[in-house]
Amino acid sequence: MIRRIxxxxxxxxxxxxxxxxxxxEGAIAMVNGKATLTREDYCDGLGDCLPVCPVNAxxxxxxxxxxxxxxxxxxxxxxxxxxxxxxxxxxSLKPEGEVxxxxxxxxxxxxxxxxxxPVTAPYFENADILIAADCTAYAYGAFxxxxxxxxxxxxxxxxxxxxxxxxxxxxxxxxxxxxxxTVVRMQVPCCGGIEYAxxxxxxxxxxxxxxxxxxxxxxxxLI
Numbered sequence: 001m002i003r004r005i006x007x008x009x010x011x012x013x014x015x016x017x018x019x020x021x022x023x024x025e026g027a028i029a030m031v032n033g034k035a036t037l038t039r040e041d042y043c044d045g046l047g048d049c050l051p052v053c054p055v056n057a058x059x060x061x062x063x064x065x066x067x068x069x070x071x072x073x074x075x076x077x078x079x080x081x082x083x084x085x086x087x088x089x090x091x092s093l094k095p096e097g098e099v100x101x102x103x104x105x106x107x108x109x110x111x112x113x114x115x116x117x118p119v120t121a122p123y124f125e126n127a128d129i130l131i132a133a134d135c136t137a138y139a140y141g142a143f144x145x146x147x148x149x150x151x152x153x154x155x156x157x158x159x160x161x162x163x164x165x166x167x168x169x170x171x172x173x174x175x176x177x178x179x180x181x182t183v184v185r186m187q188v189p190c191c192g193g194i195e196y197a198x199x200x201x202x203x204x205x206x207x208x209x210x211x212x213x214x215x216x217x218x219x220x221x222l223i
Contacts, residue, residue, distance in 0.1 A: 012055050041067065045060070114131070114165050133157060143184075173207060179209075
C-alpha cells in the first residue's frame with residue numbers, strides 16, 4: 001500500500017539516538033551508530049521522531065510500505081515492559097569455527113522468520129536471499145553449507161502462517177538492492193504456497209531479480 005512513512009538520511013544522521021527514544025512504537029533502532037527504520041509496519045507516520053532530530057535527518061515520504069500494525073506494536077510494547085523478547089531483536093551474526101565444517105552454523109542474521117524480519121536492514125543491501133519452507137532445514141542434512149552460507153535467510157510455512165507473504169516480500173525486494181533469490185521448498189503441495197508468494201512478490205516489486213527454486217524430497221534429497 002502507498003502511505004506516509006518516515007525517511008532517515010543516514011548521511012545526515014549524527015547517531016545521537018534521540019529519534020529512537022522518541023519513537024514509542026519501536027520502529028527506529030540504532031544500527032552501526034546510525035538511526036535506521038527497522039520496522040516499517042511499526043511506523044504510524046505521525047512523526048514524533050521528527051522534532052527531536054537535531055540535524056533534520058528525518059522527513060516524511062509517500063511510498064509503498066506495509067500497513068501500520070497496531071496490534072504488533074502493542075504486543076511489542078507489552079513485551080518490552082515485561083523485560084523484552086530477545087527472540088525478536090534484529091541482529092547480525094558471524095559464523096564461528098570452521099566455515100567448511102559440517103556442523104558450523106552459516107546463519108548470518110537474525111531474526112529469520114518472514115513475519116519478524118524488518119522490511120529494510122543493512123544486511124539486505126546487495127544480498128543473495130534464501131527463502132525456505134521451515135521443514136527443509138530438517139529434511140536436508142547439508143542445508144547450512146548448501147543454502148544458508150553467504151545468503152540472508154528467511155523462513156516460513158504457508159500452511160501454518162495465516163498471512164500472505166507476498167506483500168511483505170514485495171516490500172523487501174522493492175526497498176533493497178537484492179542480487180538473487182533462492183527458494184527451497186519441500187515436495188508437498190502446501191509448500192507451493194511459498195514458491196508462489198516469492199514469484200508474485202518478485203514480479204510486484206518491479207525489479208528483475210533472478211529466482212531459483214530447489215525442491216527437497218521427504219527422504220531429504222534434492223529433486
